[in-house]
Amino acid sequence: MSRIVDVSCTRVRARLHTPFVTALRRTETVDTVLVRVRDTDGVVGYGEAPQVWQVTGESLASATACVEQMLAPLVVGTDTDDWSATTARLPRAVARNAGAKAAVDVALHDLAARRSGVRLAELLRTTYGDPAAHPPRTVTTDVTLSAGDADALAAAAVARVADGFGTLKLKVGTDAATDVARVRAVREAVGPDPVLRLDANQGWTPEDAVDVVRALEAADLGVELVEQPVPGEDVEGLAWVRARVGLPVMADEALFTAYDLERILRLGAADAINVKLAKTGSLAAAAALLRRAAEHGLGTMVGSMMETHVGLGAAASLVAAVPTSGTNDLDAAWWAAASPYDGGITYDGPVITLPDVPGLGIERLHEDAVA
CATH class of the missing domain: 3.20.20.120 (Enolase-like C-terminal domain)
Structure with a gap:
């Protein structure tokens, strides 16, 4: 049986080739928190929580704190085969903080797909879509x-x-x-x-x-x-x-x-x-x-x-x-x-x-x- 042994956060900055300007902000970089979920077999799933002050109110610091202090304790030690039950507990762990929750949620789905040997789209199709359909590439x-x-x-x-x-x-x-x-x-x-x-x-x-x-x-x-x-x-x-x-x-x-x-x-x-x-x-x-x-x-x-x-x-x-x-x-x-x-x-x-x-x-x- 495989279990989740670690949930970690890394701040990532990617430069844009052209400034991105909206009615809310101007930016020349993407600033985000990369979340990694690792199991006892060394398999890693990835998710991310972007910094979006003007829409979600989340920052790199707040997303990191939410993942490390509130979400990781719910995930570490859980059975990787029970990923669906684990993701179901995340929404009620903390109010709002949707970006941080989505990052851990995606990382758990990514890990489950990797362990099953299927593309993420195939896992999502069988879980949330039409099981008879074939997801495009x-x-x-x-x-x-x-x-x-x-x-x-x-x-x-x-x-x-x-x-x-x-x-x-x-x-x-x-x-x-x-x-x-x-x-x-x-x-x-x-x-x-x-x-x-x-x-x-x-x-x-x-x-x-x-x-x-x-x-x-x-x-x-x-x-x-x-x-x-x-x-x-x-x-x-x-x-x-x-x-x-x-x-x-x-x-x-x-x-x-x-x-x-x-x-x-x-x-x-x-x-x-x-x-x-x-x-x-x-x-x-x-x-x-x-x-x-x-x-x-x-x-x-x-x-x-x-x-x-x-x-x-x-x-x-x-x-x-x-x-x-x-x-x-x-x-x-x-x-x-x-x-x-x-x-x-x-x-x-x-x-x-x-x-x-x-x-x-x-x-x-x-x-x-x-x-």
Whole structure:
């Protein structure tokens, strides 16, 4: 019988090839906590907890403290074959701290998949998806255009289309008065074919959101959807906006838990949802949100915070196991100048390839990535 003998944390910093700018922040690095779970046979599973002050409120220090002080004691000494029961105990171990909980949860799933000799997507399919389905090896992602002026956005859009991306996610919400002009500049630069979706990252008031979205509709710029136009806690405001515009509205920062989804459904606040592991706290919870939303006719998408190939590998594996209705938002690790690991997912423009090896396929962390 194999048991968990160690849960450890390492702070990782990966530099980006291009600064990432939203209505909430600007960053040139990915800062995250890599969690390793090791068993008595020396098998290691990986997960990560990204630092996202403006969305989850978690930091490197808080995630590390949560894992080491609250979650590791629940995991160390448990039977590796009982991984499902172990992951079920994590959500109640501590309030909030979804990123830290997701990191340990993913690491336990990764370890279980490695021990079973299957890809993580295959383990997730049999556990949370359709057991009869065969998870694909590839997943398609959009790409984000960082917030900026019209000329910068247009130039970035042309470059990303040249990289092969067919769905562009524009970061708006920094200035409602000029957001329409920025979207128009991108559309004129790339032509009619690329899909344009907008993410305001909570940057508008409900009134500004209605004004901007109506102006976008009048301009007929071919926008697919508008993501989180108002502050996440203002679900009533989100519903107020949705009732007054024609473009589909997606909830992101408004959705962390199953309770949040029921509130969104009850108020008719969104046409679609963006599910992220660092918000839900576990793969099981994320899969449940996707299924519940689909049952009620909402569009579904899996996204991520600014994470490395560990977190993105887990998110892409979830998509492969529990398919979503739209192109997913999994480009975060594409922004890294280089992967901080050997192994794991790879990017070819918008196509993410899952490694054909057990678990996430992560082999080791590069020493120069240790923060």
